[in-house]
Amino acid sequence: MLVHICCSVDSHFFLEKLQADFPNEKLIGFFYDPNIHPYSEYQLRLLDVQRSCKKLGIEIIEGQYDFENWMKAVKGLETQPEKGSRCEICFDKRFEVSANKALELGENKFTTTLLVSPLKSQEQLKRSGEIFHKKHGVEFIAVDYRAGGGTQDQSRVTKNEQLYRQDYCGCLFGLTMQREQQNRLMDEMFSPISNQILPASIEERLQMYKYRMQLEDENISYKIIKQKFLNYRQFSFRLIKGKQEIIPAYALSYSTLPRKKAQGRVEFENKNIHYFNREEIKFITLKDFNLACGFSYKNINSLIYNPPSYEEEYKFRTFLACGNYDLTPIVVVEEIPSNKLTIELNAKTYEDVQEKLIKI
Structure with missing residues (x-):
């Protein structure tokens, strides 16, 4: 049959x-x-x-x-x-x-x-x-x-x-x-062109279920559990200098703007962190980002198309001492611009449930 x-x-x-x-x-x-x-x-x-x-x-x-x-x-x-x-x-x-x-x-x-x-x-x-x-x-x-x-x-x-x-x-x-x-x-319909694995995504579950089959082949006991967490999806991001010049830039995960747009200038710098005069936004150069994380990105485009994992980006937030519940926009650029800037960031944080595999 x-x-x-x-x-x-x-x-x-x-x-x-x-x-x-x-x-x-x-x-x-x-x-x-x-x-x-x-x-x-x-x-x-x-x-x-x-x-x-x-x-x-x-x-x-x-x-x-x-x-x-x-x-x-x-x-x-x-x-x-x-x-x-x-x-x-x-x-x-x-x-x-x-x-x-x-x-x-x-x-x-x-x-x-x-x-x-x-x-x-x-x-x-x-x-x-x-x-x-x-x-x-x-x-x-x-x-x-x-x-x-x-x-x-x-x-x-x-x-x-x-x-x-x-x-x-x-x-x-x-x-x-x-x-x-x-x-x-x-x-479910989010699939970054970079192939970055998003939290609680189908791709993350696919990786986990493949791993559980490996554990079963090795006779290792496990449990699949669920946990609540704050999830994040970034719809779009642009950094504009002056009226229309788009600057290559990368906004780290969990960067949010309440009104999806902010205008202003970089006001001052402290310990390689450059502070914007609006919405608590922070800028860092690609060079300092590489040094802090041990990366070797040559330019912003290579970062955009081959970004770190969410876990690595979270570690960098911790390195900046932003705190565990931080939603500050952190923007990586090749050079810190001195002109007036417009930041357009459409992103959302939301309560979600994530599957986790634990070995027992």
């Missing part, structure tokens, strides 16, 4: 139940989810599914990540709610590909882990499955593992197996609506 898989939270419990209920069936997992966005989230879910299937002794096949074709398929349905017509088109596309994969492998049955997801309509899934049964002759196995306390059992399995528990279905449009309803920053 081919089993279409969407994520490990749904698949691990679902596959365990299938193994018990269909002991004579060889189960083949098929991870086909072109709706997942961004791609780093797709990679993270695939990684956890691969781990899950390995633990269960189930073969896993990865389908094509044809996101562009998925976008074309749901065009015009971007604002449809969860369980609406966009989801139905999404199911149809995944069922079509899954049914064809089953035929390709010589299987005459297929099912989907979407059946166990509380975010999905089972009736909607069954309708799609019946259509493809008639069309392709591949029987759709519509099992209900939510009933009789199944959802609670699934939650227990997820916790015991320390599976990656994503907090949105997967597609860009569902994520957008969910974050708007929650009045939360959609920080």
Whole structure:
């Protein structure tokens, strides 16, 4: 039996139940989810599914990540709610590909882990499955593992197996609506051109979940915990001399301006720190930044495109004795300008939750 898989939270419990209920069936997992966005989230879910299937002794096949074709398929349905017509088109596309994969492998049955997801309509899934049964002759196995306390059992399995528990279905449009309803920053969509790993980002979680697989291979015990912290995202930053000359400059993480803009001049210097006469802004030259941190950046552009880690930037804030809760804008420049300056900084700090892995 081919089993279409969407994520490990749904698949691990679902596959365990299938193994018990269909002991004579060889189960083949098929991870086909072109709706997942961004791609780093797709990679993270695939990684956890691969781990899950390995633990269960189930073969896993990865389908094509044809996101562009998925976008074309749901065009015009971007604002449809969860369980609406966009989801139905999404199911149809995944069922079509899954049914064809089953035929390709010589299987005459297929099912989907979407059946166990509380975010999905089972009736909607069954309708799609019946259509493809008639069309392709591949029987759709519509099992209900939510009933009789199944959802609670699934939650227990997820916790015991320390599976990656994503907090949105997967597609860009569902994520957008969910974050708007929650009045939360959609920080999943931040991906710096520098490839800097942002706190509580998908990329940070991907690194952590890869590391946990390494620990498991080495039989090292661990726990994945959550902690609250103050997160930060920088939308844009510019330093302008005079009316329109843009000066190459870099604003360190956790630099904030209450009104997103400040005008003034560098007023004085003390111990290589140059103080602006507005908004507590501090400037430091690239040379002094390199000396303080042990870096060797040749110019500001190299700093912008290959910045230090957040941890290294935080250490530098500590070096400047700014304090643990400091949000002072700290700007690195090649030379301290004497002209009138305009600083445009759009950034946000916000309460967030971060996953951490601890060895025990």
